[in-house]
Amino acid sequence: MTDWYEAGQRHVWLPYTQMQTARAPLEVISATGTRLRLADGRELIDGVSSWWSTVHGYRHPHIERAVKRQLETLPHVMLGGLAHEQAYVLARRLAEMLPGDLEHVFFSDSGSVAVEVAMKMAAQYWVNRGRRRMKFLCFRGGYHGDTFATMSVCDPDEGMHSLFKGALLEQLVVDLPRNPEDEAALGRLLERHASDLAGIVIEPLVQGAGGMVFHDPFTLQALRRLADEHDLLLIFDEIFVGLGRLGDAMFACEIAGVDPDIVTLSKALTGGTLPLAATVASKRIYEGFLSDKAQSALMHGPTYMGNALGCAAANASLDLFASEPRLAQARAISEQLLRQLAPAKSLPGVVDVRVRGAIGVIQLDRAAPAEELSAACIAQGIWLRPFRDILYTTPPLVSGEDDVRAIADAMVSAVREWSIRSFS
Template sequence: MSLKDRDKKHLWHPLKQHQTHPDSLAIVKAKGCILTDEDGNDYIDAISSWYTSMFGHCHPYITNKVSQQMQQLDQIMFSDFTHEPAVKLSEALIDILPEGQNRIFFNDNGSTAVEAAIKMALQYYFNKGEKRSTFIAFENGFHGDTFGAMSVSGLSVYNGPFENFLMKIHRIPVPDGKNTSEILSKIERIISSESIAGFVYEPLVQGAAGMKIHSAEGLNDILKFFKKHNILTIADEVMTGFGKTGKNFASEYIDTKPDIICLSKALTAGLVPMAITSCTEAIYKAFLGDTIGKGFMHCHTYSANPVACAAALATIDLLQSEEIQKNIRHISESHKMFQKKIEEHPKVKSVRNLGVILAIDLNTTANRYGDLRDKLLAFFMENGVFLRPLGNTIYIQPPYVIKDEELHKIYDVIQDALLTL
């Protein structure tokens, strides 16, 4: 019996309606940018498996570092102990994180990184004797699937059944370069009647919304406003972090830096799960005191897992290498050339690019999980490219190690797909 058929007996896949889409493709091998299924077919991983495997699958430098660590120390609880990989990773991260970050808290995934950030913000004010229970977030943002992360997310396709159970959130538009004054006026009205604990945002690029890119200058003005009014700012860099936007972190494009940053996905290059919530020293100090209750009573069993730390350390080494930085610049330039080639296509509404991210909005409307998305996904896979459209948006976010011929095959298959519409 094939893996695909065995899968149907017991497994429940995420983001999937099994009644209408019962099959799942069985992948048996991944190397570099290539995924291989159980029938021997190859696919270029054009989205780095949800933006995680940015250095390619099974990168030998990362796997060797992880293998060495597995033979030295595999797992130890982090509440009462520490270890070299965690200490070394904290030092390496602080060296490359945006200015102001000084404390590292370990989590398991992107959602829990955001969840911890929300709890940090709430308890920060609680410890100071202030009751603040409301957050501000962008419209159409996505921050994860745990309850706090769902609350600050704005895509109801994921959160619909849970809307009545979520925290109170005020939503504001993303800055487009023209609407900043209107956004600031709206924020001012909100904070005049609400005690706001924090502003949660995806810096510059809203991933799940369709790789929507907003104004760095406008975002900077918004962040300055929150800082002025003593409201914590929480940057969700789970998708944007570790080089995808052309800089190590999207927050580097913005002068005003966040108080808290959430990291995951490419943090460990897709090898093992891990996430981090970093913060300023001022936030950390608000949790110090004589009683245990003032501390941050939040924990994950696999916090600072040594093997995951080893993967993250290897990832940072690669990110800082001249080879990878050169590749990032090259991919970005290639995207720009393809953008010029395709943006006048009659089936294309708009194209945008930042770093290794390229997004194409088709000149049509479509549901996120509708017929158009299914048709495009099937076409891409039949032609050996794994692209996962978001409604009428096709986006590319390839591994940094992609070869020119692989990258241009992605472009060619997208152009061929437009002929089928």
């Protein structure tokens, strides 16, 4: 045990962790590419990309060089009344990459805050038009963050925030529409409630922390139709899937052929290097705040919004998406996971094995024994963090065949051991 670990362990409050019973966290002293190096000399392949963010691997030299250059000139300056090159270049590039007229970028420093900003934009858009519409349509299985407003649009019963049920902002929570009958039923519901709603909030194509639940483009196309019919704003939370994770395009909205009114981005935006997020609004939304009245402005401004180091990392990350074959790599990972996770389908206690892009999931018939499954994977040199009823992987997009094979083998082996103990 290192000195810093021993001295600081009792003072650090860990995320999503029951501190009384949890296993001590592993001491990471460095990381390169797809590997974490531990203080005891072991190396682990990171199978979750540090919560889905390190898409280019750790310490990519292009990102490192960009951050170092920026550190030597301007590490940070407030965006209130001042401007700097990295933020303005990044905003232009995101506007050029996103479909439709998503061209107005509001920066923040985390995904939760980006969604908070999106909700605030949507609600104030209607206030600025003389209509008070403060609620949102959201979905069972959804997850959008841990801040107070974002907790209110997560799954109220099955999500991580059920303890706060009754204390959060009241929302309209429904199942995802997956077919024309569902769309028609949701349309009838919106006929009664649309006048109270500012918009619809959804994770497009994959509900991440709600259990890695997939849906088809039909769902998003139906929501666009319903939003237009009932004069609602459509918000896509692409913090997980945006920027190449699904392989078919850079953004889920492109895959579905749907232009949202607002989209949120984070995680892979800086390649897992520095905290940065963006809430990107359409021309219609942006112009809804233009006025001679000061109170019509969007009154929000995180201290570190548009941080120059973070924006430099993000610009370098976008360089890599343009110059290196990340989408092709995501598709290759997908094809390999489909083959190599398949043996888990026949194991007792496994109810589903599914893959979408560079996301692979083994779903169990009960709450996953997270500590047990994680320990089994660590013993095979793989870092994975199960939750709910799933063991999943979201490897860095630069992961080669050997890494993906090792991850998939560890997942199947860990679940097989659990299945034998549970059902023999």
